[in-house]
Amino acid sequence: MQSKTRVWVEGTILAALAMVLSFIPLKIGVSFSISLGQIALTVFAARRGLKPGLLAGLIWGLLHFPLGDVYYLSIPQVLIEYLLAYLFVGFAGIYAPKIHQSILQGNKKTRNKYLVLTGLVGAGARYFWHFIAGWIFWGDYVQWGMSPVIYSLAMNGLSGLATGIVSIIALVIIGEIYPQLYLPKN
Numbered sequence: 001m002q003s004k005t006r007v008w009v010e011g012t013i014l015a016a017l018a019m020v021l022s023f024i025p026l027k028i029g030v031s032f033s034i035s036l037g038q039i040a041l042t043v044f045a046a047r048r049g050l051k052p053g054l055l056a057g058l059i060w061g062l063l064h065f066p067l068g069d070v071y072y073l074s075i076p077q078v079l080i081e082y083l084l085a086y087l088f089v090g091f092a093g094i095y096a097p098k099i100h101q102s103i104l105q106g107n108k109k110t111r112n113k114y115l116v117l118t119g120l121v122g123a124g125a126r127y128f129w130h131f132i133a134g135w136i137f138w139g140d141y142v143q144w145g146m147s148p149v150i151y152s153l154a155m156n157g158l159s160g161l162a163t164g165i166v167s168i169i170a171l172v173i174i175g176e177i178y179p180q181l182y183l184p185k186n
């Protein structure tokens, strides 16, 4: 297969896997969840880099629509949470060159450092948008008499942190047992 086509096919498969994983219920109410799909997408971004990562993130976001897995409050809210937020997971790909280089050099410490940064950037970039959306649009769901901004910061901060930690654990374990996964052959 031509290499550009191969990147697209891989990205679409990983986005679909991310979507399937996100059906595993790890939710408390509507405001807290751990997103296992994030693992598949961040691994892909670490393997293929920024542009393919952004593309796969966008596809993952779009897949929520045909599968009917969208929380709809308003059009701008849906655009922020299902296009922008998922697109931004792809920024995890910025460290791909550093990861590839450190694996080729056999430098495990540097590899793990960039895998951790990859997980943090992927979750941080995505949950930043969920935080913004939560603050602006999810005010009616606020609990414990908090202000919308604090409630959104707490819920999306905790969800983002939990999702980031789970992704980092998976990224680092894969780095230990199967680093070749981060090194595409074409």
Ligand code: 218
Pocket (backbone or CB within 6 Å): 030, 031, 032, 033, 071, 081, 129, 130, 131, 133, 134, 135, 138, 141, 151, 152, 155, 156, 159
């Ligand atoms: C405070 C708050 N509650 C709920 C949401 C909606 N939200 C949060 C995280 C992730 C996702 C995507 C699908 O699970 C959504 C829709 C929010 N932003 N803020």
